[in-house]
Amino acid sequence: MNYDVTDEGDHDLIVADDFTKTKVIVGDSPAPVLFKGVGMAADSDNPLVIDILKASQTAYSHSPDQDILEYPLAIGSSLLLVAGMQARNNARVVVLGSHDMIS
Numbered sequence: 833m834n835y836d837v838t839d840e841g842d843h844d845l846i847v848a849d850d851f852t853k854t855k856v857i858v859g860d861s862p863a864p865v866l867f868k869g870v871g872m873a874a875d876s877d878n879p880l881v882i883d884i885l886k887a888s889q890t891a892y893s894h895s896p897d898q899d900i901l902e903y904p905l906a907i908g909s910s911l912l913l914v915a916g917m918q919a920r921n922n923a924r925v926v927v928l929g930s931h932d933m934i935s
Contacts, residue, residue: 913930
């Protein structure tokens with residue numbers, strides 16, 4: 833089960849624990865987090881992007897109120913919940929699709 837038991841049936845509150853193995857970013861053993869929001873896709877060939885937190889193999893990103901008529905843009909572990917990027921000038925940014933996760 834990858835969704836939280838308090839979820840009300842939409843399965844849009846998921847338990848995420850597939851963190852990057854880079855200890856400098858997430859520490860020695862990060863605890864699972866509850867994620868409610870939108871996932872994102874990034875170019876896996878881009879060396880400037882780091883996958884900080886990935887979704888589970890069965891996850892997909894789509895509006896729970898709409899029927900799925902097309903194949904989702906990102907599914908499974910290619911769906912990023914938290915991603916970071918370091919630009920060529922060493923500027924850094926972290927993007928996440930959940931304001932609930934940080935509140």
